[in-house]
Amino acid sequence: MKQTQLTQGTAVAEPAAPAKKEHAPKFKPPKKKRKWVKRLIVLVVIVAIVAFLLKSCMGGTQMAMAGSYLPETVSMQDLTVTVSGTGTISPIHSYKVTTLVRGEILEAPFEEGDTVHKGDVLFRIDASDVETSIEQARLAVQQAQLTYDNLKSSAKDAKLTANASGIISKLYVDEGDNVTAGQQVADILDRSTMKLKVPFHSADAASLSLGQSATVVVDGTAQPITGTVTDISPLEEVGTGGTLTRTVTISVTNPGIITDSSTGTATVGTLSCAASGPFEYAAKKTVVAKTSGELASLPVKEGDSVTDGQTIGSFDADSITTQIENARLNVENAKLTLQSAQDSLENYTITSTIDGTVIEKNLDVGDNIDGTSTTSGGNTGTTGVSYPAVIYDLSALTFDLPIDELDISKIQVGQEVEITSEALDGKTFTGRVDKININGTTANGVTTYPVTVQVDNPEGLYPGMNVSAKIIVERSGQALCVPIDTVDRADGGSVKLPGPDAVYDENGTMISPGTIETRKVTLGRNNDEYIEILDGLQEGDIVLKKNESSSAMAMMMGG
Known part of the structure; x- marks a missing residue:
């Protein structure tokens, strides 16, 4: 073709040249010929470039369409089964100071960055109000005890007796009345003997x-x-x-x-x-009730003569028993009130519950604690809320991983964990599963369980850092494996293989998979990348996986 094109081009050029030269003086053909030649050369170059680009694109498209599947080789390799997740570093123990009492802070003998020990005083709060309450409660106990003792003493003889010999000149109560301790019951006059002064x-x-x-x-x-x-x-x-x-x-x-x-x-x-x-009458006495209760009998009336010590009335026994029991309960309640007041006094001295480092101190001497668990302000990660003080035990660091319900049965305490953090690029930490919490959280139909990991070598990590972690469930050693995305697990396990009519280029790259074959396989263990093949494939076999990028290009070209 090239030769033919060159021959035709020469044949056209030779006749034209003499004609132009004959008329050169009149039409100036040499100058005009040079313009058309330049334009023709530029046009040819542009056409060549466009043709090359079109050919390249069409070739690429053909390759992408032909490469809808990518080949993967079945191979033996070390298979480590892991379960992955992300979490946030936190101290092994923390104490956020809270209190329900209110008052002015009298002592706060620590500062941020200080090391404190369990039992050390953090805040001492003015307790004058509660001390007054304790004294009042103590007096209430004494009064209740005195009432109880008096009732028990007077109940030994639940009767009204005359305290002198004489005539009952006045009765203040009737049979069936409810009488209280100290109430007047009767006046007795001894008119038989008079005293002259x-x-x-x-x-x-x-x-x-x-x-x-x-x-x-x-x-x-x-x-x-x-x-x-x-x-x-x-x-x-x-x-x-x-x-x-x-x-x-x-x-x-x-x-x-x-x-x-x-x-x-x-x-x-x-x-x-x-x-x-x-x-004066030799005797003029008033009989007063020594206990309370219903007056069950009153066998005397006004004008009757009585002798000193004579029974003039009696109380209902059940009523007396009830009063004594109520008095006893009053004593117990008063004691409980006193104990509660004394216990609350302890709340006015706040001590550390752990050994650790003070990372926040938001209140100091002279400030007032308002009786709530938290105060406004401070840097706690919660807008508008802070604690009087926060202490971290940094002797060890931990984090929680949310593990899917499908994987939680694989996790055991003590399993090794590989840890990385974007904040410390290139550095890997190790840890151990410390605790498995069975209190799961369900969202969108999926339940996850928090698994606590303790870091073995936490140097460089700080509370609040985000980490990625892989729990080493099993190290299986050498196993026949394929990439996990080459396996269809919906039907129990199958893979796609290129057919015998597959086409390859001179470099062994698959151009077309030919007639694709689907083969059932028996699956074993897996990690995030590979899955074990127990039966159905041999080492060196080729399996196919969907070429997502090729599919996307095909869709674009088809559009």
């Missing part, structure tokens, strides 16, 4: 003695009554006319005409009183 000159009174007989005359009557001196006051008083007197008490039997409004005079031997004096 009269002044004697001090010198005369000094000569008198108890038990002496005396003659008493009731004012307004002339009848003398025999009595007995029962008391001589040692105190001197100023009597009528400025004389000194002492009061002498004389007891007489009431003939029935003497009341507590009567007055009289007395003579002891040859000594007479200095003036008249009033009569």
